[in-house]
Amino acid sequence: MRRQAGAKELLDGPLDPRTLAANLRDLARINRWLGGAGLSWRAIRPLLRERSPGQHLRVLDIGTGAADIPRALRRQTVDRDPTLEIVATDVRPETVSLALRTARRAPTFDVRLAPADRIDERDGSFDVVHASLVLHHLEPPEAIELLREMARVAARAVIVNDLDRAWRWWAGAWLLTRVATANRYTRHDAPLSVRRAYRPQEVLELADAAGLRLAAAYSALPGYRYACVFVPLPRG
Numbered sequence: 001m002r003r004q005a006g007a008k009e010l011l012d013g014p015l016d017p018r019t020l021a022a023n024l025r026d027l028a029r030i031n032r033w034l035g036g037a038g039l040s041w042r043a044i045r046p047l048l049r050e051r052s053p054g055q056h057l058r059v060l061d062i063g064t065g066a067a068d069i070p071r072a073l074r075r076q077t078v079d080r081d082p083t084l085e086i087v088a089t090d091v092r093p094e095t096v097s098l099a100l101r102t103a104r105r106a107p108t109f110d111v112r113l114a115p116a117d118r119i120d121e122r123d124g125s126f127d128v129v130h131a132s133l134v135l136h137h138l139e140p141p142e143a144i145e146l147l148r149e150m151a152r153v154a155a156r157a158v159i160v161n162d163l164d165r166a167w168r169w170w171a172g173a174w175l176l177t178r179v180a181t182a183n184r185y186t187r188h189d190a191p192l193s194v195r196r197a198y199r200p201q202e203v204l205e206l207a208d209a210a211g212l213r214l215a216a217a218y219s220a221l222p223g224y225r226y227a228c229v230f231v232p233l234p235r236g
Helices: 017-033 036-049 068-077 093-104 140-153 167-180 184-196 200-209
Strands: 057-062 084-090 110-113 126-132 154-163 212-219 225-232
Touching: 017 036, 017 068, 017 093, 017 167, 017 184, 036 057, 036 068, 036 126, 036 154, 036 212, 036 225, 057 068, 068 084, 068 093, 084 093, 093 110, 126 140, 140 154, 140 200, 140 225, 154 200, 167 184, 200 212, 200 225
Parallel strands: 057 084, 057 126, 084 110, 126 154
Antiparallel strands: 154 225, 212 225
């Protein structure tokens, strides 16, 4: 399947608040049912294990949507390991408003409105910078620039959790959204997201151009989605 470059999802344009809220609830269910949130946890868990005793792991989640993945990560650690700190950001005020509702329910975490043109954080100010279902919205030059910004802010690792592009996953997204929801954003955007997505090898090439190398990779079951953990390439 050739990548559908230049296409726009409904989430990329003007947003109706009620339709957006229902769409983000759909995405949260999909992340929970089909392993999207679990992929992020599998990618972050080894980094938690590598810390010194009592050392906090600070995670910046960009393009957080309704912040269901930060909430899932905090719920994994709140009782056993309270040293996971998460800041969730998004560039759309209406989305941040919904994320704030999620973040107010225990276990809590921070939510911020971010500028659209950069990651407004200091170099190396977070251990991990994480993005779920963000990269496929961007064309290659924009994706490389985002990965560079993520690498600049991340002291330890960059995690990309996104969709794989294949006809079987497109068919699955189309069928699932016809059965499980009537939301027009979800029905339109989910199959299109698969067509806009990058194959794993393509993400490795984008990351290499951004000065990152692959440290670990994880796949959902079924394999419609992957999570890649990147670290900076040696400077030379």
